[in-house]
Amino acid sequence: MSAGDNKSAKSQAIKERFVEREVFGSISSVMERIFKDEKKELSIERDVLGFISLLMENLIKSGRKDRAAEREILERTRALIESIKSNESCEIVGEVENLYKYKIKIPDLHNLKIDEKIRSSKEVVLKTGREKAMKEIKEKIGELKGEENFSTLMLADEEISEETNKKNRDHIDERIEELQNYLSDIEKGKGKQQKISEWLHVSNLLHDNLQKKGEPVWNDGQVYVWGRCSTEKAVTSEEVISDICSDMKILEGQENEWRI
Numbered sequence: 001m002s003a004g005d006n007k008s009a010k011s012q013a014i015k016e017r018f019v020e021r022e023v024f025g026s027i028s029s030v031m032e033r034i035f036k037d038e039k040k041e042l043s044i045e046r047d048v049l050g051f052i053s054l055l056m057e058n059l060i061k062s063g064r065k066d067r068a069a070e071r072e073i074l075e076r077t078r079a080l081i082e083s084i085k086s087n088e089s090c091e092i093v094g095e096v097e098n099l100y101k102y103k104i105k106i107p108d109l110h111n112l113k114i115d116e117k118i119r120s121s122k123e124v125v126l127k128t129g130r131e132k133a134m135k136e137i138k139e140k141i142g143e144l145k146g147e148e149n150f151s152t153l154m155l156a157d158e159e160i161s162e163e164t165n166k167k168n169r170d171h172i173d174e175r176i177e178e179l180q181n182y183l184s185d186i187e188k189g190k191g192k193q194q195k196i197s198e199w200l201h202v203s204n205l206l207h208d209n210l211q212k213k214g215e216p217v218w219n220d221g222q223v224y225v226w227g228r229c230s231t232e233k234a235v236t237s238e239e240v241i242s243d244i245c246s247d248m249k250i251l252e253g254q255e256n257e258w259r260i
Helices: 009-022 028-036 044-062 067-085 091-096 116-120 127-156 162-188 204-212 239-248
Strands: 023-026 198-202 217-219 224-228
Touching: 009 023, 009 239, 028 198, 127 162, 198 204, 204 217, 204 224, 204 239
Parallel strands: none
Antiparallel strands: 023 198, 198 224, 217 224
């Protein structure tokens, strides 16, 4: 059996344990209420109470009956309520509008400092990631244009020769043209909005790993949410969960294999 075989019975059991630990429950009813009515109304607490019940049921099923686990559920729920009721208008709605992918080809960015998620996932970029890449490329173009001006000043001060100035400007012009082409490719990229089938309340660890994989996620620093796009199979069967567990090297045969 190869190391990290994610289809073995033991690896499946490890993924189930991972999901039990990192997925706290569905909050679809709460999120749907938010989208239907952006204003914070007390009636939303009814959905939150249902959410508490669901989490408590999951807690009992998982076998965690200690007081620490119960406090954890209550703290997370309290944070969720505060997040929803903190302002007159719901920030979640605007935030979630960014949860769709742009399937665009990001050219090789050479030495340009760029968001690591975009560098590692060249054809799947979230809208917010795309905007960050465009901003950084524009800033770099601005820096290069500044270098052009500096070379001209050095020529005027007779610190460099006309030949050196021309070489400098030709090199900078070539780099600017390259970056402008990258920027054009990114700007022209068309995206397709993902259909969120289920909203899950997850741990910050799972949230961060899902984000690296280009999954729709949202958080306010306390509550971490995953907009799952498929409910046709169990969460443990999601390819992204297998990938995350494999990356963590916790599957059967891997160096951090979980004991179960």
